[in-house]
Amino acid sequence: MAYFFDNLKNNFDFFIRNYLSFSRKNYFEKEEELKNIKTFGLEDKFDLDLLCLSTKYNFKLNLYFLNVFDKFLSKKENDNISILDIGSKNWEYAKSEYIFFNSFCNNFVLNGIELDYNRLNYRFYNRFEVAKFYIKNFKNVNYIKGDLLKHNKKYDYIIWILPFITEYPLVKWGLPLRYFKPKEMLSYAYNLLNKNGEMFIINQGVKEYIIQKELFECLNLKAEYFGEIEDKYNLFNNKRFCSKIIKIN
16 A cells, blocks of 8 residues: 555654644744845735735745735625635745735635644644734634534635645645545535635646646536746745636536
8 A cells, every 4th residue: 555654654643743732832933124025016906014024935925825816816895705725734825815805805704724733843833833923913814723524614715725636745744644535625615615606726736737627527616727827936846836616506
């Protein structure tokens, strides 16, 4: 069986980190000088003040995602919308989501959900503690510790960045193989959408992008395919591709 020993290790590690729930508290990052970083016109569309107290990397990362959302997500004239970010990890890009939706909606709820929330970084902070730092100044933004398949709220937007649609990345990120359910999770997430809701997905590499397309087709979900996303800041080693589904009934 592929990944047999990796899976044994992952099951043990996953149990231990959730049983112990260890983490340092009060995560922080040192602010860095952000001059001379190009915003490519985003300052004319969005209030970027929330990005000013940041590291260079986090500033660029949130600008990257803000540009992506601006290009590919619809802006619905509705004062009460709900958004779900699936697989948020430490949610270091939460500011981009908040800034984007805050630009056209006066009242929204933004939830991020993460299964492996107790996973530690090299400074011994778990993902939950790190995410608390990134969302601490935001109203109605919540980090949900749990399994998507046990979540039952409805949403107008779902954002899903790098879903596990092949076994290899899931195993290498330390999750047990019992959580590898790409078809079931996609179907479940689609059913969480309200009528006319949008699900926006970013995949890593051409192979995963093709598999994502096959999953859509297998579930008879009609998607828009936007192709490769331009990475103006050279943030990632691998190319990224995106697609979107709109729930019409």
